[in-house]
Every structure is written in C-alpha cells, then in structure tokens.
Amino acid sequence: RKEVEQDPGPFNVPEGATVAFNCTYSNSASQSFFWYRQDCRKEPKLLMSVYSSGNEDGRFTAQLNRASQYISLLIRDSKLSDSATYLCVLPQANQAGTALIFGKGTTLSVSS
Amino acid sequence: NAGVTQTPKFRVLKTGQSMTLLCAQDMNHEYMYWYRQDPGMGLRLIHYSVGEGTTAKGEVPDGYNVSRLKKQNFLLGLESAAPSQTSVYFCASRTSNYEQYFGPGTRLTVT
Numbered sequence: 001r002k003e004v005e006q007d008p009g010p011f012n013v014p015e016g017a018t019v020a021f022n023c024t025y026s027n028s029a030s031q032s033f034f035w036y037r038q039d040c041r042k043e044p045k046l047l048m049s050v051y052s053s054g055n056e057d058g059r060f061t062a063q064l065n066r067a068s069q070y071i072s073l074l075i076r077d078s079k080l081s082d083s084a085t086y087l088c089v090l091p092q093a094n095q096a097g098t099a100l101i102f103g104k105g106t107t108l109s110v111s112s
Numbered sequence: 113n114a115g116v117t118q119t120p121k122f123r124v125l126k127t128g129q130s131m132t133l134l135c136a137q138d139m140n141h142e143y144m145y146w147y148r149q150d151p152g153m154g155l156r157l158i159h160y161s162v163g164e165g166t167t168a169k170g171e172v173p174d175g176y177n178v179s180r181l182k183k184q185n186f187l188l189g190l191e192s193a194a195p196s197q198t199s200v201y202f203c204a205s206r207t208s209n210y211e212q213y214f215g216p217g218t219r220l221t222v223t
Contacts, residue, residue, distance in 0.1 A: 103154065
C-alpha cells in the first residue's frame, strides 16, 4: 500500500449534493491527519485537522477509521465554491514526523 | 500577520542561469519546507529545515540548495537551471501540531 492514496476523481456533483472522498494510508501508527484544499493555480490551504476519531466544521466532516486505515471527508450541501482539489496529508513515517506526505488529491467539480 | 510570503511570484530563466527564491514567515515556526508541484505529480518535498541553521534533503533535492540563516527565512537556490526545473514552487512552515501553512507559490519557467 502506498503511504497515502486518494481516488483522483474527478467527482462531478450538482449543487446541494453530498459527496465523500476517501484516503487510505499505510502507516498504522499515524496519529495526525489533515485535509487541505487547493484551488487551481493557488497554494494548498488547511481545511481540517483530525487528531482523534474525527472532526466537523460546518458542512465538512472528517472521519477516521483506524482499523481499515482510511480517513474520509464528507461535504454536505455542496456549493459551487467547493470546486477544488482536496489533498489528504499525514506526517511522514520515516523522518520522525518532520515532513508531511501529501496525497495527489481528489478533484471535485460542483455544477449548478 | 502576513503568514508565509514568497518572492518572486513569477520568473523565466534561461538554461544555466541561477536564481534564489525567498520564503519568509512571521509565525515563529521552527519547521520550513520547499516543495515543487508538477501536473499529475502532486507536491514533492525538495528540502526542509527543522530550525535556524539546519537543512535536510527531501524527496527531490538534486539541482537545488537551501539555506536557513534566520529563523523566519528559508532560501531555495538553483545554481544552474534546467528545463526539468520548470515548475511551481511552494514554501511552507508548520506548527508543532503538523499544521502546515503555504506561501502563494513561485511559477518558474526554464527555457
């Protein structure tokens, strides 16, 4: 299994839809997980941090399944402005957590 | 509080030319990183620093050098640019909880 793996998509959904992305990881000892959002030609921006079983912020929910080694991001009531690439991120296993491993991202396109 | 800033935003170099990319952060973070992002490749770590005066190699360090003389600055140098170094370069710093904050990026084209 790759260190961090994401379905690249694209996920094409209408406004108002609920959509979920999964991210699988290989290091069972990982304690911290992050979702970043990246708009086209812009820098990644931190969306959510997950240090325990999950986190919720408005329409966004991140859930961690340690047994199956995946973390999901659920977006409810999708907006046009949610169109972006979503990156799954974990601290790197072999460097004492000094660097982060980024997934290649899942692309979401929300249409009216 | 500007966060992480990068200069320049755009640059075009000829093969063999040199340049330095500057990254500055005002959040007092110990850890700083340089990444490159290419289509279909995701973010790849070039070099990083765990504190003032320290640097370490990342995944793709060849052709690049770095320096961290001051805590708030992390410089990325290209001594002899090659077309393969055409990319978008992002600098980042992070908190002790691994939350990473990125600069706006530098778009470099080497012809």
